[in-house]
Amino acid sequence: MKKYLWLLLIIIAGSACKKDNFDAPGSKLSGRLVYQGTPIEVEYNQVPFELYQYGFGKIGPVGSTFAPEGTYSMVLFNGEYKFIIPNGQGPFKWKQLPNGAPDSMTIVMNGSQELDIEVTPYYLIRDHQFNVSGGKVNASFKIEKIINDASARNIESVSLYINKTRFVSGADNIADPVNLGGGAIADPNNVTLSINIPASAQDYVYARIGLKIEGVEDRIFSPVMKVQL
Amino acid sequence: MKKIVSILSIATLLIATEGCKKDSEFLDVQPTSILNNDQAFADATQTLSILADLYNRQLDFSGLDNGWVSFADFSESFPSENGQSGIVQRNEWGFGAWSNWDYGYIRDLNLFLERCAAAKTLSQTEKTRFLAEVRFLRANFYFELVKRMGGVPLILKPLLYDYSGDPTYLQYPRAKEHEIYDFVISEADAIKNDLPVSVTEKSRATKGAALAMQARAALYAGSIAKYGANTPQVSLPGGEVGIPASMANDYYTKALTAAKEIIDGSAGNYALYKAKPDLAENFASIFLDKNNNPESIFVEDFKLRSGRVHNFTVSTQPRYGAEEEEGGRINPSLNLVQAFEKLDNTFAPIPISDGSGDPIFYNNLLDVFAGRDARLAGTVILPGSTFRGRPVDIWAGYELGDGTIITGDDRGAQKTLPGQSSPTQVVGFDGPIMSKEFTAQSGFYLRKYVDPTPGAGSRGTNSEVPFIRYRYAEVLLNAAEAAFELGQTTDAAGYLNEVRERAGLTIPLTAADVTFDRIVHERRVELAFEGHILYDRKRWRLAHITWDGAKMTESDLLSNLGKANKRSTQPYGLWPYRLHDPSSPNHGKWTFKIVLPSLVTGANRFRMGNYYSFIDENIRANNPKIVRQPNQ
Numbered sequence: 001m002k003k004y005l006w007l008l009l010i011i012i013a014g015s016a017c018k019k020d021n022f023d024a025p026g027s028k029l030s031g032r033l034v035y036q037g038t039p040i041e042v043e044y045n046q047v048p049f050e051l052y053q054y055g056f057g058k059i060g061p062v063g064s065t066f067a068p069e070g071t072y073s074m075v076l077f078n079g080e081y082k083f084i085i086p087n088g089q090g091p092f093k094w095k096q097l098p099n100g101a102p103d104s105m106t107i108v109m110n111g112s113q114e115l116d117i118e119v120t121p122y123y124l125i126r127d128h129q130f131n132v133s134g135g136k137v138n139a140s141f142k143i144e145k146i147i148n149d150a151s152a153r154n155i156e157s158v159s160l161y162i163n164k165t166r167f168v169s170g171a172d173n174i175a176d177p178v179n180l181g182g183g184a185i186a187d188p189n190n191v192t193l194s195i196n197i198p199a200s201a202q203d204y205v206y207a208r209i210g211l212k213i214e215g216v217e218d219r220i221f222s223p224v225m226k227v228q229l
Numbered sequence: 230m231k232k233i234v235s236i237l238s239i240a241t242l243l244i245a246t247e248g249c250k251k252d253s254e255f256l257d258v259q260p261t262s263i264l265n266n267d268q269a270f271a272d273a274t275q276t277l278s279i280l281a282d283l284y285n286r287q288l289d290f291s292g293l294d295n296g297w298v299s300f301a302d303f304s305e306s307f308p309s310e311n312g313q314s315g316i317v318q319r320n321e322w323g324f325g326a327w328s329n330w331d332y333g334y335i336r337d338l339n340l341f342l343e344r345c346a347a348a349k350t351l352s353q354t355e356k357t358r359f360l361a362e363v364r365f366l367r368a369n370f371y372f373e374l375v376k377r378m379g380g381v382p383l384i385l386k387p388l389l390y391d392y393s394g395d396p397t398y399l400q401y402p403r404a405k406e407h408e409i410y411d412f413v414i415s416e417a418d419a420i421k422n423d424l425p426v427s428v429t430e431k432s433r434a435t436k437g438a439a440l441a442m443q444a445r446a447a448l449y450a451g452s453i454a455k456y457g458a459n460t461p462q463v464s465l466p467g468g469e470v471g472i473p474a475s476m477a478n479d480y481y482t483k484a485l486t487a488a489k490e491i492i493d494g495s496a497g498n499y500a501l502y503k504a505k506p507d508l509a510e511n512f513a514s515i516f517l518d519k520n521n522n523p524e525s526i527f528v529e530d531f532k533l534r535s536g537r538v539h540n541f542t543v544s545t546q547p548r549y550g551a552e553e554e555e556g557g558r559i560n561p562s563l564n565l566v567q568a569f570e571k572l573d574n575t576f577a578p579i580p581i582s583d584g585s586g587d588p589i590f591y592n593n594l595l596d597v598f599a600g601r602d603a604r605l606a607g608t609v610i611l612p613g614s615t616f617r618g619r620p621v622d623i624w625a626g627y628e629l630g631d632g633t634i635i636t637g638d639d640r641g642a643q644k645t646l647p648g649q650s651s652p653t654q655v656v657g658f659d660g661p662i663m664s665k666e667f668t669a670q671s672g673f674y675l676r677k678y679v680d681p682t683p684g685a686g687s688r689g690t691n692s693e694v695p696f697i698r699y700r701y702a703e704v705l706l707n708a709a710e711a712a713f714e715l716g717q718t719t720d721a722a723g724y725l726n727e728v729r730e731r732a733g734l735t736i737p738l739t740a741a742d743v744t745f746d747r748i749v750h751e752r753r754v755e756l757a758f759e760g761h762i763l764y765d766r767k768r769w770r771l772a773h774i775t776w777d778g779a780k781m782t783e784s785d786l787l788s789n790l791g792k793a794n795k796r797s798t799q800p801y802g803l804w805p806y807r808l809h810d811p812s813s814p815n816h817g818k819w820t821f822k823i824v825l826p827s828l829v830t831g832a833n834r835f836r837m838g839n840y841y842s843f844i845d846e847n848i849r850a851n852n853p854k855i856v857r858q859p860n861q
Binding site for chain 1: 320321461462466777778779780782831832834836837838846847849850851853857859860861
């Protein structure tokens, strides 16, 4: 009797596995936000993207946010997807339809692929240099205005942040904030900012420059740089 | 044998007659647990019981019976409960925060209107009042929805699916944001004269309640129209979010008219509560005194020993001497405390140090808060004050002459001070102790709505103080703001001065003193912890400026006081210390330090996508006509 009980349990377990489980998705879609080869640096968890797949009834997106370096990755099932970046997101322009909705990019997944997302940022931070002197981190950099047509926007402010970890932004900043108003930038080709380093046991910090564009919520950043104190 | 036959025949006869019901009659047996519409609306008492349920389902931002946490957040207080530290550790609100889409409630309101109108045995007077009440509840709920979501589908009758397989005829688009506000305003006009004029009726709708709702709704719409121009990206091309700037003045005019109708007394003799001579106690009593309160207009009421009570006092009472082993969860922040102005109408930080930066020593704890707006002591339990006749025990420790701090990590901990031979208490039984829940980690406890009645702080009895949804002081503030925005600054000053005089600010404001900063400030301090701050900051488009995600330094905290654009992203505290230095003339006196509680590791950030809450994907998938919110 006991023998049959074990057999029964095994059969149930085995058949349960077959009927209840789907195979996990296995096609990895990854890449980064770029503009003509230059990666777009953004704030952690602030710039989302969405993927839609039609033909399965209810429509709703899967998606995530871009990493600070502008990279993204999703593991998907094979099939055809539409990719968008929602309106108002990102320090860049994403193509829009005439009715104002974001245009979609079609991505066909058939196994894993690398796909860079080309966008047009309003500004880019170039030639950034950081050094330490006099208890401050000094940054010098160049601001390049990328969009110059009718949809161009002004610089609201540019800021320097430092933090003990690689996440550096307005909320992740251990020093008193340093902001320079857009109107006070004398020469965009040669901007310098300095920030006081608070006392800490760590002998290095991570520094990042952030630029706020008027009328756009998300900032564009320089890459995060480790600065030895 | 004969006996058996006769018994059997009697038995058969009985069974036969019992069984001789027609089959169709069997199916006519009435259910004993379901009322049909005629029965439900048969008389006024029965109908009122249905109406009571509809009243209970009203949605407030904060509620005494939906958790103390609904009163915390926004850096106006520190949440002194370990499970809620997330409020001060997170760096932003999710886009879904404050979202609501309760069309089930709207359907039930619409069904009531349909069925009550068709009721056969209710009198016309009874029907008129019930219908007006439910129209009020419906308008008030649409107001709540538009505050959170912007324009929503405006459904005014119950909808029915015809099971034809094609539900597209049920897919309604979102109305424009201003259309919902217009609906709330027009409903108030339509029903106000069908509602009773009664200052003592507070838990059911009255003419005063309808006008108060109308004044607030019109004011909100006017400010979204005007200040929405500062955030053009917070809008949708179809008008579901955002109101055209050209509509601002009409809304402000409407708000002022509605407020004046209450102020002039035609909806009843509402007035500011001024029953107690001590101004701070008077302000606190607005929220505790049920029986003699000309100020509250529409409340959510409770009653002892009825099952309808709330545990807000249990959660928030001062910990020391509390009737339960808990309390103290809402610690108002120094950000709010220092905002209360001095009696000469100026703003200044709490004076803890002199011009050269040296600490000032005070004989009594309360002295440092002296000479301020009485609403401070009426809203906040300050160190050195009492609750229920018993002194609260809020002090952080001893400071020695060389600056060393002696304190404990338990409530009322004892240590031996230098020069003494036996241990003595070195920290208050109410704290503040860093990270210790239920202690006053900001150095303050909440006073507003905390009920000193014996038993209110015990779980078995709880409290019956009502939650005030609309009150007369807010009507005056609405009138002041509307008048200010219409350029009538003299009238605006008059309304503000009425509210301020009750708070002990007897030097009146002149017309020139009334600025946008003043309006914003007055609403904050009068209506603190009443569920207004989020909606006010949203409609003025100040939310992303006040809560901009940047951490606050101490100089940040102390600067820009009284200004509408002041940053307030982290709740700070003020901790009292007693000097222990027998050689000093200040020995035994109190000194204060500004402290950021160590659990505050995040900074509030309000993003553009938070202005209008996320509409769930299921809703949009079921109805593709629903336009998604902007900036999310």
